[in-house]
Amino acid sequence: MEVTADGCSVDGYLVLPPSGEPEIVDAAVPPGASILELGSGAGRITHPLVKLGHEVVAVDDSPAMLAHVRAETVCARIGDLDLGRTFDAVLLASHLLNTERDADRRAMLAAARRHLAPDGRLIVEWHPPEWFDTVASGQGGRLGEVVVELADVARIGDLLSATVRYSARGRTWDQEFTCRRIALEAVLTAAGLTFERWLIADRNWFAARHHRPG
Numbered sequence: 781m782e783v784t785a786d787g788c789s790v791d792g793y794l795v796l797p798p799s800g801e802p803e804i805v806d807a808a809v810p811p812g813a814s815i816l817e818l819g820s821g822a823g824r825i826t827h828p829l830v831k832l833g834h835e836v837v838a839v840d841d842s843p844a845m846l847a848h849v850r851a852e853t854v855c856a857r858i859g860d861l862d863l864g865r866t867f868d869a870v871l872l873a874s875h876l877l878n879t880e881r882d883a884d885r886r887a888m889l890a891a892a893r894r895h896l897a898p899d900g901r902l903i904v905e906w907h908p909p910e911w912f913d914t915v916a917s918g919q920g921g922r923l924g925e926v927v928v929e930l931a932d933v934a935r936i937g938d939l940l941s942a943t944v945r946y947s948a949r950g951r952t953w954d955q956e957f958t959c960r961r962i963a964l965e966a967v968l969t970a971a972g973l974t975f976e977r978w979l980i981a982d983r984n985w986f987a988a989r990h991h992r993p994g
Contacts, residue, residue, distance in 0.1 A: 796924075796926050804980060810868060811833060818861070819840060820840045841857045858891050878961070899989075902989065907959055912961045930943070930944055
């Protein structure tokens with residue numbers, strides 16, 4: 781079983797279906813938009829976006845994940861990315877904005893900004909502050925055939941650590957993670973970005989744009 785550097789099981793992600801993310805992104809960008817997807821994994825969101833008519837470039841630092849992506853791919857760390865081109869939209873899903881290390885978050889947002897067209901839109905999935913107050917071990921649900929459950933939830937200051945367990949087809953994949961509660965406006969401002977709007981009612985998705993003084 782192949783596991784990426786950040787503990788993701790490639791086999792597990794291959795059976796994990798999208799859960800409305802492609803439709804959220806599609807509704808927030810122009811028809812046929814060019815999209816740079818940062819942290820694409822095995823193409824769970826990439827492939828539906830391509831079917832919806834978008835030109836997607838999928839970026840991930842795992843060759844094993846990218847081997848399953850049916851679109852243009854770039855193997856690189858997000859923070860190091862510099863393609864010398866811009867896109868109608870940049871997608872940062874999978875709660876990557878809540879990464880534990882502030883330096884990693886700054887690097888990801890800088891990469892997103894330098895690839896964003898002047899009128900482009902950054903589309904982000906994140907954990908809002910209230911999630912950190914309510915999430916608990918035993919919570920979960922089902923994504924298609926995959927049963928998802930959280931375990932070992934622990935809090936230290938602004939950090940929350942847990943294990944997410946995926947079960948399907950008689951197999952189980954565990955992934956440990958640590959995420960950080962962040963002040964969204966301050967984070968975006970420091971990156972030269974401006975909050976635009978929430979994309980869904982529960983505030984788990986939002987759009988941002990280049991900051992324009994005045």
